[in-house]
């Protein structure tokens with residue numbers, strides 16, 4: 161990873177140019193300029209992505225891997241070029257390690273149901289952290305039920321960092337897999353995944369990293385972190401909805417049985433016996449979201465042009481400013497104080513419930529999320545029902561953070 | 577109406593007052609009907625306790641945690657149904673539901689019509705109906721948990 165403190169955030173002109181790339185940022189909401197601070201839920205899309213998806217349907221549309229005709233060849237090339245872009249983005253060794261899915265959730269389910277069904281035995285342990293999103297909990301519960309494996313939970317400390325030494329106590333010869341979020345969607349905590357992976361590998365366990373929040377916020381390098389599984393969603397990375405990626409180390413993917421059956425994932429089919437296609441196609445049954453994948457490539461190239469280290473620096477500056485500003489309000493409490501935090505800050509204000517806060521902020525054009533953020537176990541651990549959450553992207557500004565703080569005055573006017 | 581207008585319609589004085597000072601909050605030892613309502617999308621929760629005697633809701637108490645709309649709705653409901661027959665309460669629920677889902681005459685709803693402003697905030701309608709769904713459950717399937725996500 162680059163030395164983050166040396167990377168400069170954007171100048172005002174750069175930021176203005178970036179904002180101009182995103183048509184939705186020009187929207188008026190409730191008669192005001194939209195301040196979109198819900199990027200952890202999904203990001204807005206640059207024009208390059210929107211146009212690539214439209215251009216695909218206008219001039220390139222055909223099914224992939226199935227035809228000898230001209231358009232099918234074009235579509236297949238574009239689809240496979242996008243896979244190569246993802247490979248480079250993740251610094252994976254091989255294209256065979258890149259599986260396209262419909263999103264991070266499906267990526268995790270694929271691992272749980274394919275790898276999990278084959279390798280988990282009764283009494284085996286799956287370790288999850290207290291910070292996980294439901295989509296990195298429920299698939300493991302489902303497969304635990306089917307296989308007799310057991311879930312163990314890695315607790316957090318009062319700052320919402322993973323408990324120091326917590327993993328030492330959990331890891332044993334029974335631990336088969338550790339499933340951990342890279343960046344927590346509820347608190348912004350950046351987990352030390354490289355050390356975690358090394359420790360788990362030394363104990364003989366595999367590691368799945370949920371990269372849904374990390375992919376748009378920090379540079380990724382599969383070989384550097386030595387990941388077994390890494391899952392992400394395109395729509396949180398300025399790309400279209402309905403596209404996800406699952407990275408799996410080739411030696412692991414080779415041993416995994418198919419997840420779904422259908423077209424494209426087979427080599428030969430007869431009623432007696434089916435032989436399966438090569439990696440990664442064995443895991444891509446049916447017609448994929450071809451246009452989405454093709455447009456996703458534009459999103460990756462977009463963030464690569466800017467540089468994820470710079471995006472990280474920009475979001476860090478905004479997040480630090482937001483945390484400081486929120487903590488300066490005597491009736492506001494920010495949730496967690498993680499050592500390393502990326503792009504996300506959740507908070508509570510004494511006089512009002514998170515939903516009411518979000519409705520009032522919406523009335524001045526500030527879009528934030530309220531609720532449990534698919535983090536019910538985390539909320540329970542913190543003893544709260546929900547939070548209001550602001551989450552930043554490449555295009556957010558200090559002024560937007562100031563509007564959020566200003567909006568809290570209106571919340572007080574109504575509820576105090 | 578301007579959005580400012582819609583917002584102050586949503587958060588009317590009556591609603592703010594009931595959310596800050598809910599009436600009939602607490603627990604009811606004499607309760608013979610009880611139901612728990614839950615909105616899994618936002619974590620709002622209500623425990624509703626009723627004492628039903630000879631077809632009349634003789635007493636009502638509730639415990640709730642949630643947003644201003646859901647607490648105020650529970651409080652207003654508790655006032656409205658106390659002393660009413662079960663049939664009257666059910667009719668009220670139907671009227672209330674109509675008020676939030678379409679245009680309807682709110683004159684018969686009295687104070688409950690203060691919640692008509694949620695109509696303009698589709699994401700918040702469930703906050704207003706949670707207490708009422710819980711009432712339905714308490715009257716028809718006592719000791720059940722209802723969630724806002726099971727109704728169509």
Ligand SMILES: Cc1ncc(COP(=O)(O)O)c(C=O)c1O
Nearest residue numbers: 263264265293295345370372393
């Ligand atoms: C940490 C985390 N993991 C997984 C997901 C699931 O992503 P998706 O809904 O795109 O599959 C999310 C999305 O909210 C998330 O924040």
